[in-house]
Amino acid sequence: MDRYTVISADCHAGADLLDYRPYLEAKYHDDFDAWAATYVNPYEDLLADTADRNWNSARRVAELEADGVVAEVVFPNTIPPFFPSASLMAPAPSRTEYEQRWAGLRAHNRWLADFCAQAPARRAGVAQILLNDPAEAVREVRRTRAAGLTGGILLPGAPPGSGIPELYSQVYDPLWAVCEELDVPVNHHGGSASPPLGDEPAARAVFMVETTWFSHRALWHLVFGGAFRRHPGLKLVLTEQGSGWIPGVVEMLDYYHGRLVAAATRATTAESKFGAGLAASMGASPSEVWRDNCYVGASFMRPHEVPLRDRIGLDKIMWGSDYPHDEGTAPYSREGLRIAYAGLPPEEIAAMTGGNAARVYGFDLAALDRIAAEVGPTVEEIAEPLKEVPPDATSPAFAPGGSVRVW
Template identity: 85%
Template sequence: MSGTGTGTGTDTGTDSGTGTGTDRYTVISADCHAGADLLDYRPYLEKAYHDDFDAWAADYVNPYEDLLADTADRNWNSERRLAEMEADGIVAEVVFPNTIPPFFPSASLMAPAPTREEFEQRWAGLRAHNRWLADFCAAAPGRRAGVAQILLNDVDEAVREVRWAKENGLTGGILLPGAPPGSGVPELYSQAYDPLWAVCAELGVPVNHHGGSASPPLGEEPAARAVFMVETTWFSHRALWHLVFGGAFRRHPELTLVLTEQGSGWIPGVLEMLDYYHGRLVAAATKAATAEAKFGAGLAEAMGKGPSEVWRENCYVGASFMRPHEVPLRHRIGLDKIMWGSDYPHDEGTQPYSREGLRIAYAGLPREEVAVMVGGNAARVYGFDTALLDPVAARVGPTVEEIAEPLTAVPEDASSPAFAPGGKVRVW
């Protein structure tokens, strides 16, 4: 069964070691993606937007090849999705968005900030996605935790959407948009967002910040994609130090932040850096004669606890397909903080080789440690009922013996970075 983590960074969070009562792991992917086919969003839009949607959809050209391929229906075909994930050993998933919501030029994670006139339509589009997602999750009871989308331009509207999501069974929490330079909304450290943090803390709604969601527009120059790859994870990490230094966790101690698909190996070093600046600035604030004193003025009172303590008590990482070089850092990150994900149905995901992805990362580890990283922590954070999932895992989950066997050969057609050079077989 799934246990509860203590926030110490050493608790395994499980009693049985597998979660199934058998020799199979209950695997929950904390990073999957889904969305409706474009025209299928129409019934979920308020009728007042139907004519506008028809006009917009008639001229819209989807920019994403994977959403035009014959495999695109993995985003919305519930039966196909369940079958492919079970074949991959996965029994449940946290569902982030993937397809294009109404009135957006591109996926909402990547869409540039709109004009004020476009906000109303885009809010309608995101509400349509969230309502579709509620039905999609209901089609597989207890096996999907849907992540609702919001915008930050209207905090009151965001609060209303959080309450709607909670009342309508979207247990994955909310997707926190980025606020990159030039976005036109307050930085994430701003207390303008306190009503949003307050309702999420009140209702136990996780705040998810996904990789790729916070980078500023970079234009169309040839170097833009390379620069995006270099910078995107840094911009994604910004949410952590903004909320920490902004005092969101002091004012709302029940708030939960999950950082997904942005790696995990960076966390110990960044926490050390944040602790350093926290200590340095707080100390400087007591010495009014120094030039640095002004940078730490009021920081201790605003933040409360230091960054590492906030991490231990409030934060988690959706580590996706954890790489072998990250695994030795698991105790410094916190065993009760790490949630594995397959990134289904993306090309860079581990499907159909998730078992191999688990082996290349976790072979040789104690089964209790593997159990919490591949499912126990996600069950606790997102409220999955392991009593419902364990019987499914007893049928389709990877065996403890299988995952314990080191991977000696990477599948030739594996496309996930989990199998990239430098992340191959590790001797424990």
């Protein structure tokens, strides 16, 4: 092995706003025209001259190859039709708007299938769904899988006050069942589960403190809700939420799991009511569920997280560049890999930078190896510790300090 085959498990793409129109059912065209005419994009990066990185396939391939990346898992980024922003968590206030938003997500998914087809075997597109109607979500999972989207689904958040059932609810069992049946990964991306915080000056700081925690909730909701007991083949991927928090949180969940199961067998204790019925419904311990069913999209993995890789699970970690976001490592992904992984055994680096993602998302690793033989970072290069951070690097991967942070 002279070069690493690097698959980014966290990239983002989407169509330019008006380019979604051909992918909408015709009956929505007039409504789309009216909506698009008044829409104001809230995101500066989608107005900049670099916005076409989201939809310009040739530019994207060239920039990723220059960055040493040969394949990508493609999460959404631009705004789908009829949405005020990219957030999927808030329920639509009316039936009409709900139907329009589903039409917008189907349009994005159709566009994404075509976009992935422009770089065969190099893109695993992540389909978007809503949770308000699980039967409709199941239909979209089947349709997008048949259309060639291999990145799974993006699981929306269900924050407090959202108006939809919490993720531990068995109402979602049909969705987990079809994902298990079709081997469709369930992806939960950071930032997609926080409740609205308002416009007070402290809102941004509170968001930064809480946003990853709200994203982590999907793990313990599905564990304690018994989703993995009823669907043992279900795969959950937690992406761009960090990875250093995992060992401690899994240990904490194991503690509560054991405590609740034990309490259920002692009817005279004050805690017995909390454990009643849980012993049978939860199934395996959280650490066993993590071992058998869960993965982490460890976007731009930080140096302080790397020593925890064995506790996280070396076969669980999938590096991501977060292209084309400002917080991503591009165009310095080689330097990002060096600052995190220099000095590690090459076989471990190969697993975290490509092998694990190929297994989870079904990439043809042999085919990608042939591309990486030309553009992938060399083993010798990544083995060299990074002594100087590029002065214009914007990714938190290069932030100083952080040696004791584990969340």
